[in-house]
Amino acid sequence: MKKLVIGELEAKVPIIQGGMGVGISLSSLAGAVAKEGGVGVISAAQPGFREPDFYTNTKQANMRALAREIKKAKEIAGGNGIIGVNIMVAVTNYEGFVQCCIENGADIIISGAGLPMDLPKYAQGSSIKLAPIVSSVKACKVVTSRWLKKNNKVPDLIVIEGPKAGGHLGFKAEEVAEKKDNFDADIKEILQYIEEFSKQVGKKIPVAFGGGVFSNEDVKHYLSMGLDAVQIATRFVATEECDADIRFKQAYINAKKGDAVIVQSPVGMPGRALNNHFIKDTVPAGIKVTRCFNCLVHCDPKTIPYCISKALFNGANGDIDDALVFCGDNVDRINKITTVKELIQELTAE
Ligand SMILES: Cc1cc2nc3c(=O)[nH]c(=O)nc-3n(C[C@H](O)[C@H](O)[C@H](O)COP(=O)(O)O)c2cc1C
Structure with a gap:
């Protein structure tokens, strides 16, 4: 299978393990995925919830825990794959989480549950890779134009998340039912827009799709549609390395x-x-x-x-x-x- 190339970073296998909060994807899962050559993603949703001072010192407990999880994941990965952090747009102290990722050597920030309009501003001056999660061509246009106009930044990766995903969804409830088994046309439309945008800015943007990708056939199907990778979460929960409780x-x-x-x-x-x-x-x-x-x-x-x-x-x-x-x-x-x-x-x- 072709590798996933994100700038100078390479993942031998084109699989991104989707970030899962709270406490479901931390260093054990993310490190194991990267060790196998994929992109392992730590969730930045309340990562410090097990710290002894979490209830009295929440912000510092979260920063301390996230820093530790990034370092541990990198150790487990042993130089293989890519280590990312998923930060939800809706969280408080978003900028603090971005800084923590940069300071502790995460390779990429993947950000969704809202459009990460100001992510490039917070990461300015750093070489960390930035990836928005989008669920429609409209969202993709809004975020790519804003990043280009305000920060002269082109996404290093774009994750398309479909209506079969777990966690928060970028669709209205009625759209989920309507599009659930019928999303390939939307993916094609988004891919076409990204191709035009890539030509305009003169930079290839790799694109991943996530949401219901389950089997080897699914992976092949999405790669054959022109996607560069798949993002998978649910299947990674049922692994020994997943950080979730048994x-x-x-x-x-x-x-x-x-x-x-x-x-x-x-x-x-x-x-x-x-x-x-x-x-x-x-x-x-x-x-x-x-x-x-x-x-x-x-x-x-x-x-x-x-x-x-x-x-x-x-x-x-x-x-x-x-x-x-x-x-x-x-x-x-x-x-x-x-x-x-x-x-x-x-x-x-x-
Ligand atoms: C338990 C669980 C927690 C999740 N938490 C987050 C999260 O914190 N932030 C986020 O952007 N996506 C979250 N997601 C979405 C996943 O990262 C992923 O994109 C999606 O679930 C992919 O679909 P799949 O689970 O069918 O493979 C979560 C998904 C699951 C199953």
């Missing part, structure tokens, strides 16, 4: 068809998660938010249905019934835990 992985293995549902998240976007006790019973009954972690720029603890940080911490700690368990649309197809090496071999076999 009960989180087990919940994926137990999932049946129809268990992945669209939920409204306090981030203000729809998301895809398992339809568990938390979604079916706890949220509709109403949850009083007693503690605010100040994690999102636009969040009012008085009006949100639940605290997303708390709901995601519960998942990371294995308290699955009381958690928001993000997952991709194909979660029911997962039936065993494997290793990152085996999974990458399966996905990339010729």
